[in-house]
Amino acid sequence: MDKKSCILIVDDERQNIKVLAELLRNHYKLMAAKNGEQALKATQGNILPDLILLDIVMPGIDGYEVCRRLKADERTKHIPVIFVTAVTEIEDAARGFQAGAVDFIQKPLNPVMAKARVDLHIKLHKTMAELKEALSQVKNLSGLLPICMYCKKIRDDTGYWNQIEAYIDNHSEAQFSHSICNECAKKYYPDIDIYDEESS
Structure with a gap:
């Protein structure tokens, strides 16, 4: 049986973490961080998340900067980041994609859509990891x-x-x-x- 994928939820509001945890806990292993500093620290351990659900507006380091730092680090640049946010401006979305995000989930959450997006990006992440492993085993002349x-x-x-x-x-x-x-x-x-x- 495949081991559960790990998701890091980053939000300064405890209730938002709770809502996402209720939605995902039966399907994924979960980690949580309440700010950007904790999120970056959580990705420096031996166990890396397979996906990060990241709030944008947080005290200290905001979500954009967290995402940029993750994408600049060799160990974490491959981890897909989905912004979970109430921000609705097109400019904010563009800024998120420029920082390295792969998708957005709008607050307040639509549970069906949120779960579908998470499932999709977890599947894509697994497929990319398998492809990378296969390519590393190919011998070239x-x-x-x-x-x-x-x-x-x-x-x-x-x-x-x-x-x-x-x-x-x-x-x-x-x-x-x-x-x-x-x-x-x-x-x-x-x-x-x-x-x-x-x-x-």
Whole structure:
């Protein structure tokens, strides 16, 4: 069974945290912070949230600045931030997106819409993490490969000469299917018509 995703709720109003917690506690592991300083501190531990629900208007560090700092940190820049706010001006929304937010949830909350947005961004975050992991496991061939001009073996980083099939097998996801080209078919099997006739 998949472990529950973790959500950090940041709001200076206890009631707002309570409303979100009631909505999400059966589906997610929850953390809470009552201001920007606590939010930033909560993201410096060993357990990082998978999503942050962040109020904008708070004493001290506001939500915009919290978001900017999270996006500037290598450890936290990948965490999606959704602003949960009563702010309705288009300029404020644009400022939030510029700070790095992925979405907005309007106060007062519509429970169905709020839960749907949280679920969507948790799913997207998981998908991106899985894609990143898959890409990190892909082996790429790049750079110069020393290859013997006679036997066509390839020298690896340790100085060992490998058969070309073995080298590519160890350094890529490609699979081999052996065949024979027309020139070699004519050279090694001249009496057997196993190659395509070249047009005259």
